[in-house]
Amino acid sequence: MSNLLHVDASLAQEGSTSRSLAATFIEAWSTAHPEGTATYRDLALTPPPHLDWATLSAGFTPLEQHTPEQSEGVKLREELITELETADELLLSLPMYNYSVPSTFKAWVDQVILVGRTVRQPPEESVLTGRRVTVIATQGGSYAVGIPKEGWDHQLPFIAHVLESLGATDVELVRVEMTLAPVNPALAGFTELYERSRAAGAGSGLSHPGRGRPRQPVVTAPGAPGRAAPVRPRRAARRTRPCRSVGLA
Numbered sequence: 022m023s024n025l026l027h028v029d030a031s032l033a034q035e036g037s038t039s040r041s042l043a044a045t046f047i048e049a050w051s052t053a054h055p056e057g058t059a060t061y062r063d064l065a066l067t068p069p070p071h072l073d074w075a076t077l078s079a080g081f082t083p084l085e086q087h088t089p090e091q092s093e094g095v096k097l098r099e100e101l102i103t104e105l106e107t108a109d110e111l112l113l114s115l116p117m118y119n120y121s122v123p124s125t126f127k128a129w130v131d132q133v134i135l136v137g138r139t140v141r142q143p144p145e146e147s148v149l150t151g152r153r154v155t156v157i158a159t160q161g162g163s164y165a166v167g168i169p170k171e172g173w174d175h176q177l178p179f180i181a182h183v184l185e186s187l188g189a190t191d192v193e194l195v196r197v198e199m200t201l202a203p204v205n206p207a208l209a210g211f212t213e214l215y216e217r218s219r220a221a222g223a224g225s226g227l228s229h230p231g232r233g234r235p236r237q238p239v240v241t242a243p244g245a246p247g248r249a250a251p252v253r254p255r256r257a258a259r260r261t262r263p264c265r266s267v268g269l270a
């Protein structure tokens with residue numbers, strides 16, 4: 022029996038592209054895994070707290086010496102980490118906010134990255150090794166090669182690096198760009214780019230999760246429409262990470 026952990030982060034409960042594509046994924050996943058279970062975490066509705074000193078220091082304080090603050094902090098951290106450890110598969114759906122990930126997602130990352138437990142040496146012993154990971158990342162604009170804000174995307178590269186440090190070796194990044202085009206008249210000329218980007222995302226592994234998803238030994242990040250640019254070509258060449266990026270028109 023397969024267990025899927027789905028982490029959602031968009032502030033928008035309605036009209037959200039990442040939530041809508043995640044729903045497409047979940048529907049297909051449930052069909053493919055009739056016996057499967059899903060654990061859902063909505064970071065917008067229940068934001069995890071920032072990692073604080075009490076919680077951090079609890080990691081190197083004997084259990085019997087924990088203060089009430091340490092015990093409280095550890096409880097939630099343990100819950101979040103256990104959700105990750107018991108997941109066979111992970112779905113992350115999240116928008117770009119101010120060139121990066123939602124702060125709630127960063128808080129979640131700080132809670133679940135625990136060296137010696139979720140991040141291990143060798144990296145293959147880390148929590149996500151051997152687990153399928155799908156990322157749906159939405160962006161109001163575009164950060165493709167040649168666009169004025171090329172290089173401003175601190176969302177997908179950050180996510181890719183976090184997943185790599187958690188040992189993920191099977192990652193699919195689905196990027197949908199220009200989501201603001203249909204609602205912002207100034208971006209109306211990019212509506213077709215948005216539609217193509219969304220259709221490419223919806224038509225990728227999202228519709229048939231776990232069934233013959235291609236694996237490519239390359240770490241990718243947003244590039245120009247029609248191509249994917251490597252995040253760190255030298256490192257990727259050294260440690261081939263099966264991680265591909267789709268959603269590019």
Ligand SMILES: Cc1cc2nc3c(=O)[nH]c(=O)nc-3n(C[C@H](O)[C@H](O)[C@H](O)COP(=O)(O)O)c2cc1C
Binds near residue numbers: 040119161163
């Ligand atoms: C607070 C906030 C900050 C945003 N910052 C950016 C940004 O820096 N770059 C960008 O391309 N879009 C930005 N957007 C637009 C969102 O990424 C876009 O609307 C996205 O589709 C929202 O996600 P969702 O549709 O998956 O809910 C921002 C939106 C909000 C609400």
